[in-house]
Amino acid sequence: MTAVLSTQTGLHPRPFLKWAGGKGRLLGQYEPFLPTAIDTYYEPFLGGGAVFFHLAGRMQRAVLGDINPELVNVYCYVRDQVESLLLHLWEHQRRHSVDYYYQVRQQHNLRSPLERAARLIYLNKTCYNGLYRENSQGHFNVPIGKYKSPNICDPLLLRAASAALQKAEIRTFSFETLLSRSLSSRDFVYFDPPYHPISPTSSFTSYSRYGFSRDDQQALAHVFSTLAARGQRVMLSNSDCEFIRDLYQGFNLQPILAARAINSRAGQRGKIGELLVTFP
Template sequence: MVIAALSTQTWPRPFLKWAGGKGRLLEQYYPYFPKSFDTYYEPFLGGGAIFFHLTGRFRTAVLADINPELVNVYQCVRNQVEDLIALLQEHRQQHSQTHYYAVRSQTELSCSVQRAARLIYLNKTCYNGLYRENSKGHFNVPMGRYKKPAICDPDLLRSAALALQSAHIRQASFDFVLQRATSRYDLVYFDPPYYPISATSNFTGYSRYGFTTADQEQLSQVFATLAERGVQVMLSNSDCPFIRDLYAGFNIHTIQATRAINSKACRRGKITELLITSY
């Protein structure tokens, strides 16, 4: 793959808006990153803020998500970034309410790079940058109210493409890491849909599959199995008794965060969440 030269020095960072993205928490996370590791695993990829932040500190990365459209986006950024940029520039020129809903209704695109451009365009122009699917796997978020949405940032996409050259990207459930991560030279970071601490926070619609209490319990067992092998494991989740009990045998750190998505502005604001480490 040929990537055009960056017009400015751009450090890789997330190119998608993502509910629960960790970009604003990196300063608090910094003391808890392990000093050394060779392979980095991220089974709930989302916006990839931790992956991009740690770029340069590992030899290879294995990135995964259960959402096939999200996985396709990352693969296209890595392999076809210039084609992707060209399509996004077309979306930027055509952007309007009519165009948004016409693109949102496209559910049968066969070309992978067209599908990737569609997701990025919708992500940049939808309400609150919220990714949500219905039971059929169709994106169903209404258009946001942005005067000049940043639909295409060529330098940002090219820097992400360079960072992704060392990454293996696959569609998989989080437990695939049990087949791959085996030693203290591995770092696994889990950022699952958070356990709901109220009825209004019960959002797990990143994909059609949802994320249940049983999934949270299975994830804690995967965490414990990896830790027993000596794998370095990190996990983010809600600050609540259920999660504290699941990970009672590990190091639990309290993080100051901000709840950014709620239908009522008065319910957005400061909140604590947890960062759990096995080391």
Template structure:
């Protein structure tokens, strides 16, 4: 008689995030470097690439302090976080949503639970802040959203155990990645394809054309060091010209965040690498 061994589920993003790469991973696989020792992701977001690669050593950063706190709490205090999310799951309704949206949490775990709860129940899973840094997205039209997924959170906790997680601007990567043993993946707010498609201000800190140019300089500096660098962005003339000295690959993606369903369709993006695989 044979016996089966239960395996831990593979980690995957525990947050919805604008521009998340979970559905694009299969297209990215041919472009990941074959060998590296340390993984760096300066625009963490949903972390889909990190969870797919599940590297032994990683440094994960973002300028969004609320996001970074959520990752740290999943890593360091997952059981208490699950307890808080179960409370949100039981109490969820429209009145409760707006009550929590306006609340001021005291502990880091409460703040993380609040972010995850709002993320799972707000409109389109969209993260947006006003000029004061306050989350201001209305409630979504979900009948029974899954707010607490203990199995997923515990698998994410395990994946994050060896990761360094901190609030940092993307330029700080220059103080860390230095050789061909390092792999850096940049997933910045995308350059808008048109004035009406601008969705770069996912927080009070916008990301404009000058920021894109600064990011390119960081990309080039890392490449000169021999670091393996990958970057995703919108497929437009500005980005193609900016990275014309590097390898530009096309990716087919879905436009998911749009107020009109008729405008949610397939669109090309670019995946830029500093190396040949």
């Protein structure tokens, strides 16, 4: 395995956001299915970026994105202006309290993209369970978490992430646009969409106002199949259920055992089956 080490921090890069469905704890199960060398890495559902950071030392460049512009904005500032971002996070850490949290949460119309990036990281580090969720107006609406001393500003973590992101193009785009890209056989595409619900009570399939419907899952399966038919290396994770298995029949289906990290009931945060779809 090839790893990347930040010369600025001495740390291997890892996610700086806690994200629903984050893959940090699953990388050991994913490793047998990951390439050892990549020209360009594509990830259109970026989230916490665990797979990107894990593979950063194996790729020449990356194209990272998400349909959520606020998440894309955060990654751009971590890449391009991490020291300025750290100054804002230090201020958030100094002023943190229950009242301050809800004051910041109400700041829906900040004009400065740097302030918006710092706000998202601050809320992510202090909200309930690290959950990112938006209402239909696109406003963050998660209550404060019960943390005694949240680590809001982590210079070593953010500088290591910034170093890894120097090789990445980061922008807002949807997964369908990959069909118009000229990918080579040495590129690698990883899809980590909002998971299809496996029961009526597991309906959290999106973290933003945009949602991800059954039709979206079918459109994604079409993109995956089209890229695979072109001989390109693709991998996808999703919930292990009949609907997803039917969508990807004919591909390599690998069951994955994952911990359910985000659930409103602590007693239901156990192990859950997920599915890894690979080609070739």
